[in-house]
Amino acid sequence: MRTAMLGKTGLEVSRIGMGGIPLQRPSVEEAVRVVHRALDLGVTFFDTAAGYGESEERFGRALVGRRGSVIIATKSGRRTEEEAAAELERSLQRLKTDYLDIWQLHNVSNAETYDQVLGPGGAMAAARKALQAGKIRHIGLSSHNLDIAIEAVKSGLFETIQFPFNYVTREPADTLIPLAAERDVGFIGMKPFAGGMLGRADLSIKYVLQFDSVIPDPGIETVEEIEEIVGLVEDGDWILSPAELEEIEARRSELGTQFCRQCGYCQPCPQEIRISMAMITEAMWKLWPREIFMEWMGGVIETARTCLKCGECESRCPYELPIRERIGESIAFFDRVAAEG
Ligand code: SF4
Ligand code: SF4
Structure with a gap:
């Protein structure tokens, strides 16, 4: 498996990671089988979150005995220091490890939340203490809002940034990705398939792999999915042909007026609708x-x-x-x- 450095973390990760949302859906045995197949294929980077149902437990079960050779990232959506610190302990237990490689403040997608997590008594205080205590090795942030993600990268407080990136949500290509590369902040590209909306996997994977500093972490549910994706990565032929570029453009213009980037710019709503x-x-x-x-x-x-x-x-x-x-x-x-x- 090809590898890449994840920004200034100094972590060498597989060129593609495995995202953990869909891992909740199969049976426990099947979920473990999927992770083992990913390991056999050379995937070393696993990303989950405390809020993804049983995903952490399943990774924990599957990665027993492999801890030294994998990079584990998880996230906490808790906003206060106390709650985030308690959630970190639960994540460590579920993942059956005494340290996390990357712990991310999860879905910080508006200014109010950003200020809260970084302010007094916010989740960032828990992250700093955990770092000192050796419970986590690097602090990251995930977001769906481009302005917040850019501010987070500029702040110098985070070693990784996780943001949606695919050929429909490609706004980061002009701003966030070059900025993160310049500041040596690792870029974890969530939703390379736009949550299953894009159809052909090969086009999606080739598109994101054109960007050297992006480590995509597609959510994986089945052995067949991880085999197909790793095959595309290992193929190494990521150049998009004119016909493929045309297809991407057609799909993009078809979805461009339907696809919600979850950026939150439409809020607030008088009815408090999410x-x-x-x-x-x-x-x-x-x-x-x-x-x-x-x-x-x-x-x-x-x-x-x-x-x-x-x-x-x-x-x-x-x-x-x-x-x-x-x-x-x-x-x-x-x-x-x-x-x-
Ligand atoms: S509806 Fe529009 S503004 Fe609101 S989250 Fe989706 S893309 Fe962003
Ligand atoms: S009430 Fe309906 S139309 Fe008005 S801002 Fe909220 S979601 Fe939009």
Whole structure:
């Protein structure tokens, strides 16, 4: 497996990582088999989060006896020092390790949250103490908001930044990726397949691998998926042909007016609707186990039903998405799934 350095962390990771959201869906035995296959194929970088259901436990079980040869990254979405520190202890237990290679402040996607995690009593204080105590080796941040991610990289406080990057969400290519490379901050590219929206895996993988400093970490659920992706990485022929570039452009213009980047620029909503969540109901259905989907999305959809159709959100969305229409579709999708039992 090809490898690459992850910014200033000094960590040498496989050229592609394995993301852990979908690992919750198969049986425990199957999840362990998928991770073992990834290891056999040379994948050494595993990224999960405390909030991904049983994902951490499953990685922990699968990586027993392999700790010394893998890089483990996880995340905490807790915002206060106390809560984040407690969550870190749980992550260490679940992952069956006494240290994490990278611990990331999870989904810091608006200014208020950024200020909170970095302010007095915020999660960053827990990260600093954990670093001193040797419980974590590097501090990272994940975000869906380009402005916040850029600020985080400029702050010099983080050694890695995790951000969505694919040929539809390609805005980071002009700003965030070169900036991170210049500051030697490792760039972990989440959602290389845009949450399963892009179709052909080869185009998605080739596109992101053109960027030397990007380490993509696609979410993997099956042995077949990891085999296909590693095959594409090892092939080494990442140059996109004119026909492939044309196909990418066609797909991009088709999805460009539908695809929510989860950047949060459309907020706030007078009804406190979590717009970006309400926009990705179908993608969530594909990624998460039914029980968790119903619990999480049930609340989001209930609030979405109160939409006033005022259009304030649409005037703020930089991608001009038809948010009101998409929310209506999300509600209909949720109701259909709920009715199926
Ligand atoms: S609807 Fe638009 S502004 Fe809101 S999160 Fe999605 S892409 Fe961003
Ligand atoms: S249209 Fe609906 S979702 Fe958008 S701001 Fe108004 S109430 Fe909120």
